[in-house]
Amino acid sequence: MTGTLPSSIDVLIVGAGIGGASLAASLAPHRRVLLIEAEAMPGYHATGRSAAFWHETYGGPAIQPLSKASFELLRDPPADFSERGFLSPRAAFNLGRRDEAKVVDEFTAGFAAKGVDIQRMSGAEVARIVPGIRPDWSEAAYEGACSDIDVGALHAAFLRAAKRAGAQLATGVALTSARRTASGWQVQAGTGTVHANVIVNAAGAWADTVAELCGARPLGIRPYRRTVVQLRLGVPVPASLPLVIHVGGSFYFKGESEGRVWLSPHDETPSAPCDAAPEELDVAIAIDRLQQVVDWPIAAVERKWAGLRSFAPDRLPVFGADPHVPGFVWCAGQGGFGIQTSPAIGELLAAELGAPWPRGAIGNLDPAPFSPTRLA
Template sequence: MIKTSYDIAVIGAGIAGASVAAELADHASVLLLEKEELPGYHSTGRSAAMYIPSYGPPKIQALTKASGDFFNNTPPEFCNTPLLTPRAEMLIARGDQLAAIESFMQHHSTIQSVTEIGAAEVLRRCPLLRKTYPAAGILDRSGSDIDVNSLHQSYLKKFRQLGGKLAVNEQVTRLQNLPGGWLVKTNSASFTAGVVVNAAGAWADEVGSMASAESIGLQPKRRTALTINAPANLDTTSMPLVADIDEAFYMKPDAGNLLLSPANANPTPPCDAQPEELDIAICIDQIERAFEIEVTSIVRKWAGLRSFVKDNEPVAGFSAQADSFFWLAAQGGYGIQSSPALSRYAATLILGNSFPEDLHAYGLDATSLEVKRLGC
């Protein structure tokens, strides 16, 4: 018989839900509910798979740096292949964008891995660029590719090994806060749980309203990507991710192909995001202006949602309005690279444990990501 009563129900089995569920399962009975058949179907399966500690707002940078130790020293029982493969990030600027280089360097002057480089070095590192395009660049040597599928599947495996129950094709449709805890109704079943964790990605505000919690003002934004064949005879192994300094486009090697994105951020309601032809056309135009590349055919194209609140930092904390309802949302474009530290952060608060010293050392505390800061 299927168990129907749990200490904790986590809604959403993308990287946020899978990682926090794995952190919780050693201490509580945990149910992980996912509306799709495949847990990585939405944002988690559609990312550019980069780990860039200097990317994102301050608390995201802190969480990303705090995740570095886990990524680099992954316990073999969690995953026995490397989760990170070094890939530098190179920001490039045309002559009219040099002020942006100066401003970036001012804001990142304490990061040792970040250095300003001249046009010749930019061209040496990415021979595909048009010779007349870059005027200067910035190299961040601390970047890496993340094996997102291994990371996500390893969290789900750890969760199951610790006795957690993953239920797919189970869309939460109703949440009722009863005296003894939450009644969680899905399209096909009912469960009870003492605590509900809202890790529903772009749908987090919708799930919040089912629980009569505050709205966090979550805004999903569509980002498009495509892959093309890399030019023959080009060794892309050590080529960096190349991004426009104003984040107008980026390109990175991807398993023998090149991944391109117009770095768009189009506001949209939560949905199964699809690539729009206009975004693809803009992307190809930008890429062909900057690189000696003619895009004649596309191997694959897709779009995914990056969801933000007003300060672009994630939300991890209990609701002020709905008892025992925990928000884990708004990871924006950084939810993979920050997931090891963010899931530990969230699990600590959910379990009421003392705050981890190593996260303190990165300037984080139990209120850093609270809902209250949003004034909602």
């Protein structure tokens, strides 16, 4: 891949995070593809800051089919894509207080009806697996198939696959203007120009900004700040501690290494597109919420970071052709589930742009609910 812009390509993908990279990997064998990335390295923002896990129920029932269909590639990728899988097994608890029993019951029943391997757990079982949990947190639904995702390796594999198929990557190159012509798009990017038949907007938090530069109507893609901290504890909590995520959406934490956890207050603070940084208040809120759940003493805050997760107004991903601007395609609004759904979204959108229809579980999906026409 190179930082030099070609004079003409079929598909220009704006943004080389997980959305743009997964699309490029599926599309490049069939179309001439150029990825441009405003930062000096791809995946600098949301992709590179994800505390990613594959959690089939994460994002809700509408997202679950995309996550489930993506699982096979994440667990057992083809040998020419990666020599090893990207998942490390880690169970998940969807946790509630005693007064949230009905919420946990409905959560369990709803996803079990969709074929998710999820079971209701007793308070005694929760206490056995999460040492030090306070008695009031007695309601849980257990998912044994949850896994950590090696995000860096997955992102790199998508970029390698795109490169092998002939795609080019230009970093440190921001889209500055795009003019629709009779034959496609005349694009100014960085200090260069390129003619493209199609522009794909995979710009994450900047998706609506890119749309406006291309003369398309913004869809209301809003970025929200999410905070994560790594804590060193004063008790030997195991590295294999399951992902513990509140059914009410106020925290999640998981083991990181012996005596350490990753913790988030599950915050969603509206933000302008930016290089997000953690706020001390959000770190304090995260710690306070954790201490309401478990009686672990905290020895130190070892790391803290923040990233932007971007959502459409209905909180579903947006991928497909813009209904009003020919040759302008969306790949945005992937929220916190963009990593775990990237194989499915990449293949489905590539098929819309000229690649063969995907096989297997991804090929059985209907992309229509995620089309931007619903927001037009």
